Amino acid sequence: xxxxxxxxxxxxxxxxxxxxxxxxxxxxxxxxxxxxxxxxxxxxxxxxxxxxxxxxxxxxxxxxxxxxxxxxxxxxxxxxxxxxxxxxxxxxxxxxxxxxxxxxxxxxxxxxxxxxxxxxxxxxxxxxxxxxxxxxxxxxxxxxxxxxxxxxxxxxxxxxxxxxxxxxxxxxxxxxxxxxxxxxxxxxxxxxxxxxxxxxxxxxxxxxxxxxxxxxxxxxxxxxxxxxxxxxxxxxxxxxxxxxxxxxxxxxxxxxxxxxxxxxxxxxxxxxxxxxxxxxxxxxxxxxxxxxxxxxxxxxxxxxxxxxxxxxxxxxxxxxxxxxxxxxxxxxxxxxxxxxxxxxxxxxxxxxxxxxxxxxxxxxxxxxxxxxxx
Numbered sequence: 001x002x003x004x005x006x007x008x009x010x011x012x013x014x015x016x017x018x019x020x021x022x023x024x025x026x027x028x029x030x031x032x033x034x035x036x037x038x039x040x041x042x043x044x045x046x047x048x049x050x051x052x053x054x055x056x057x058x059x060x061x062x063x064x065x066x067x068x069x070x071x072x073x074x075x076x077x078x079x080x081x082x083x084x085x086x087x088x089x090x091x092x093x094x095x096x097x098x099x100x101x102x103x104x105x106x107x108x109x110x111x112x113x114x115x116x117x118x119x120x121x122x123x124x125x126x127x128x129x130x131x132x133x134x135x136x137x138x139x140x141x142x143x144x145x146x147x148x149x150x151x152x153x154x155x156x157x158x159x160x161x162x163x164x165x166x167x168x169x170x171x172x173x174x175x176x177x178x179x180x181x182x183x184x185x186x187x188x189x190x191x192x193x194x195x196x197x198x199x200x201x202x203x204x205x206x207x208x209x210x211x212x213x214x215x216x217x218x219x220x221x222x223x224x225x226x227x228x229x230x231x232x233x234x235x236x237x238x239x240x241x242x243x244x245x246x247x248x249x250x251x252x253x254x255x256x257x258x259x260x261x262x263x264x265x266x267x268x269x270x271x272x273x274x275x276x277x278x279x280x281x282x283x284x285x286x287x288x289x290x291x292x293x294x295x296x297x298x299x300x301x302x303x304x305x306x307x308x309x310x311x312x313x314x315x316x317x318x319x320x321x322x323x324x325x326x327x328x329x330x331x332x333x334x335x336x337x338x339x340x341x342x343x344x345x346x347x348x349x350x351x352x353x354x355x356x357x358x359x360x361x362x363x364x365x366x367x368x369x370x371x372x373x374x
Contacts, residue, residue, distance in 0.1 A: 001028065002086040003371075004109075006077065006100040007035040008062050008093035014047045016180050016286065017092075023362045025052055027371050032084055034077070036060035056080055060095055062237075065136060070099065077103035088369060092117050094137065098144040105147035113369060114145060115152040117180070118283035118305065119161070141167045150368055154179045154283035157304030175368050178308075179284025181358030187293035189349050190270040192342060196335050197228035199272035201265055201287040202279070204235045204242040209278025209301065211242075214250050215324035216278075220331045221255050227335060232259040232268055269294045273341055274334050280321045282306050289356050292348035297341045299330045315348035 003024050007013050013021070013033050024031050033048055034056040048055050059076045061069050073095065081089065081103055091100030092115035104112040123134055145151055145168055153159040153176050162168045198217065202208040210231070217229035231250075235241055250256045259268055265287070269275065275291035275298050282305030288298055289309065298316035300306040310316040317333070319326040334341050366372070 001030065001088070002032060002084060003029040004032045004034060004081065004084065004086040004089045006058075006089065006091040006096040007033065008060070008096050010035040010038045010041045010044045012093075013038075014044050018047070018051075019181065019183060019358045020362050020365070021048075021051055021053060023359075023366060024371065027366060029088075029371065030054070032056060032086060034058045034080060036062065054084075056084075060099075062093075062095065065133065070095070074099045074103055078106050081107035081109055087111060088113065088371075090115060090369075098140045101144040101148050111369065112148045113150050113152065114148050115154075115365075116158055116162075116283065117154055119158055119281060123161075123281065138165060138167055148173075150175055152177055152365060152368070155305045155308050158283065161304075175364070177361050177364055178356050179289060179361065180286055181361030182286070182289040182293050182352055182356050183358050184293050184353055184356075187266065187269075187290050187352075189293075189295035189345075190266075192273050192338075192345070193271055195226060195228060196224070196274070196338075197230060197272045198274050198276050198331060199230045199232070199268055199291075200276045200278075201232040201262070201268065202277065203238070204233050204247060205238055206240040206242065207280045208233075209280060209321070209327075212278045212322065212324040212327055213276055214256055216276075216328035216331055217255050218253075219324070219328035220335065223332065224335055228257060228272075229255055230257045230259055230268065230272065232262050232265065234261040265290060266294065269296060272296060273338075274299060274331070276300070276327070276331070277306065278319070278321070278327055279303060279306055284308065289352060292356070293352040295345035295349040297334060297344035298348060299327065299334070309351075311347075311351070315344050315351055 021031055032054045036058055038055050038057040060073045077100055088111040089104040089109045090113040091097045097114040101112055101114050151174050156176050159174050159176055163171050200213045204210055251258050269291055275296045277285050277288055277300045281303050284305050291298055298310055300310055301321045302318040303321050310318055312318050317330045319330050
């Protein structure tokens with residue numbers, strides 16, 4: 001049985017979907033993976049080939065709404081599917097979901113699945129540009145998802161939004177899974193460092209709450225100058241990306257320690273005492289799960305995708321979106337109570353084991369798709 005996984009960017013195949021690929025192979029599937037510019041990432045290619053995956057580079061611009069480019073993506077995916085003739089296709093992130101689902105229907109792939117990992121820029125605000133993009137994305141989702149057999153969501157808010165907006169006609173076509181899951185054997189508990197330290201790992205986008213984090217860090221620094229405030233990530237090609245000049249100004253202020261883009265986030269998490277993600281909306285934030293698995297208290301927003309990861313007062317705190325003042329207060333509350341931070345970290349690890357273990361998440365997806373271990 002041939003299984004085609006369509007990704008929006010190459011590195012996600014190994015960073016986020018590696019365990020899923022391994023589970024598919026273990027169940028007897030011949031796994032094919034397609035992503036834009038895949039052959040330009042030799043490390044990713046080497047890891048996939050070592051697992052026995054067959055790789056395919058496809059034409060796709062991860063961002064942007066150029067209709068000619070997107071038509072080219074649709075045709076490229078259609079030709080690929082006609083060539084390899086998979087029995088099942090799963091696309092994840094916006095364009096693989098939309099154009100992968102349409103191409104799979106046109107190519108008469110027997111079983112078609114989609115994984116909505118988050119709603120992205122268009123659904124995270126109410127500006128004129130976002131409203132227009134949301135209308136376009138809504139219509140494209142309506143058409144594409146009509147031809148899928150099941151749609152996986154990573155939180156119930158996104159699923160409910162798709163049903164309420166009429167993108168999906170009924171909730172019985174949907175399955176909510178606990179994010180992408182986390183390998184709890186790789187992300188293991190680590191002792192807290194002596195000095196209080198906050199950490200945010202994210203693409204440097206306004207919607208990730210990066211500006212609120214920087215503002216809150218400055219407020220906390222005024223009272224607790226011994227605290228460390230670290231930021232890891234990179235400037236992404238997106239409409240609300242942080243400008244290089246703005247990032248440079250934060251670094252020059254001396255409050256924020258910028259770590260850049262990390263291949264392995266575990267040392268940075270181990271060097272922190274509290275993980276912070278002030279995002280406006282997520283599918284399920286992978287970095288929060290990583291921090292929980294490593295026994296770190298979490299401060300995140302009461303927003304779709306984020307709120308599911310934290311039980312307030314148990315493994316962390318929830319704050320309103322776009323409120324640097326509320327975020328700073330939550331950070332101050334935890335700085336003042338190290339015992340609570342330690343207890344929250346232990347509870348976060350327990351929740352990661354019980355709810356977000358990647359093996360449990362993948363088994364739910366495979367069972368839904370009618371794939372069973374040998």
